Amino acid sequence: GAVVSQHPSRVICKSGTSVKIECRSLDFQATTMFWYRQFPKKSLMLMATSNEGSKATYEQGVEKDKFLINHASLTLSTLTVTSAHPEDSSFYICSARPGGNEQFFGPGTRLTVL
Amino acid sequence: GEDVEQSLFLSVREGDSSVINCTYTDSSSTYLYWYKQEPGAGLQLLTYIFSNMDMKQDQRLTVLLNKKDKHLSLRIADTQTGDSAIYFCAETYTGGGNKLTFGTGTQLKVEL
Numbered sequence: 001g002a003v004v005s006q007h008p009s010r011v012i013c014k015s016g017t018s019v020k021i022e023c024r025s026l027d028f029q030a031t032t033m034f035w036y037r038q039f040p041k042k043s044l045m046l047m048a049t050s051n052e053g054s055k056a057t058y059e060q061g062v063e064k065d066k067f068l069i070n071h072a073s074l075t076l077s078t079l080t081v082t083s084a085h086p087e088d089s090s091f092y093i094c095s096a097r098p099g100g101n102e103q104f105f106g107p108g109t110r111l112t113v114l
Numbered sequence: 115g116e117d118v119e120q121s122l123f124l125s126v127r128e129g130d131s132s133v134i135n136c137t138y139t140d141s142s143s144t145y146l147y148w149y150k151q152e153p154g155a156g157l158q159l160l161t162y163i164f165s166n167m168d169m170k171q172d173q174r175l176t177v178l179l180n181k182k183d184k185h186l187s188l189r190i191a192d193t194q195t196g197d198s199a200i201y202f203c204a205e206t207y208t209g210g211g212n213k214l215t216f217g218t219g220t221q222l223k224v225e226l
Contacts, residue, residue: 043216093156101145103214105157
């Protein structure tokens with residue numbers, strides 16, 4: 001099946017620093033990738049849709065200057081959490097769509113901001 | 115917006131069947147999905163059903179869809195301890211551009 005990887009799997013950073021999370025589709029090309037945020041024991045909240053070669057589409061209430069998304073190639077999308085604060089601590093999950101209706105999810109990145 | 119609801123918790127004995135339920139409000143659903151999430155991990159797609167289907171069976175998994183009542187269920191036959199996880203239903207809908215709306219998740223605990 002299609003494989004999506006994320007890097008890093010865990011990151012701990014100081015408040016005020018920026019953190020970049022990578023999402024890669026390993027064996028397929030994805031014109032569209034999605035970024036989700038999941039709070040403890042909660043569902044996934046879609047943050048933004050990342051489109052290769054164009055600007056990301058953000059969901060209502062998600063600050064685009066805070067969560068920078070770059071989809072530079074058909075196999076890589078990055079999410080940068082800028083000037084991270086403790087309230088940004090969360091589990092961030094990406095997914096990629098090779099075409100059709102299925103989305104394949106990465107293993108997630110646990111961000112802890114001290 | 116669309117609401118997708120699930121019961122929070124289900125406990126079953128190993129070998130029994132598990133039934134996880136999901137209700138949704140959007141009448142323009144196109145596909146409905148079931149995902150499994152193990153602790154600290156991403157989501158694994160288990161199965162999905164097109165909105166004009168009533169049932170889909172895949173090995174131990176049976177999905178039932180009652181479109182009139184906007185009710186989706188996942189039955190796991192012969193539940194094993196390895197099935198312990200959180201299960202999310204999700205939907206895509208007409209005009210949603212393949213965006214997934216997730217349910218609140220059901221934690222399944224399988225006891226010996």
